[in-house]
Amino acid sequence: MANLAATYWLQGRWKETEGLDVKVLKARTIALGGEHPNTIKAMANLAVTYRNQGRSKEAEELEVRMRVLNENFSETIRALAKLAKIKKDLDENDRATELMRRSVTVTSIVLGDNHPNFTSPREQATT
Template sequence: MNNLAATLFAQGDLAGAQEMQDGVLEVHRRVLGPEHPDTLTSQNNLAGTLFAQGDLAGARALEEGVLEACRRVLGPDHPDTLTSQNNLAHTLFRMNEPAQALALMIEVVPGRTKVLGPRHPDTQDAAAFLAKLQAVVAVQPQS
């Protein structure tokens, strides 16, 4: 089901992907439990689809829950935790909250560097996003 959801997403059928991801998440919650790593990944995947559909509030709510659970269950330096934190930062940026996104990314880059290495594509993408956030926050008027 998850693979079909990914295929639907790649084909641009976001509604179909969301429907399939809702089903995957329901099964994972029932069979594996709400904090199993696969359940958290399913929530993260659904949040990504909501993000792509423009439902930023829905994506954020899921991402915040996933990040909290990942930190508790997997630890702050686990690659899935860092991915969850990265995803939430992207959502916050799109919601015009760059300072909050920056606070998250300041932790993601060193975490990914430590766990994945400085040349890993995820580390490099995070570093580029961090630099973008730093530039945006630097030019924002202070309140």
């Protein structure tokens, strides 16, 4: 559905694009959850479609939701890294390692390993 929506988008077929974008967003929300990166990507696609239709208010509402979700992810990543550092300082090395692995996993899922805003777990723990 997402690929067909992209094809319609390239053709300027906004109503068909919108219909599929809405379905993709609903399906991803149900299957992956509202905070999953692929669900957020579906929100972004729908927001662009709304903007192309001159529906700025609806696009802005989705963009605000996306910003909040992305900020929550960033805060979660930082919190895991900081907690790992605390556990390391307390010589709870097994727990520190577990938390750092979770931080790296979440970072990889949310930002991707090659994202320009990616910071290493060590940098996260010190910020």
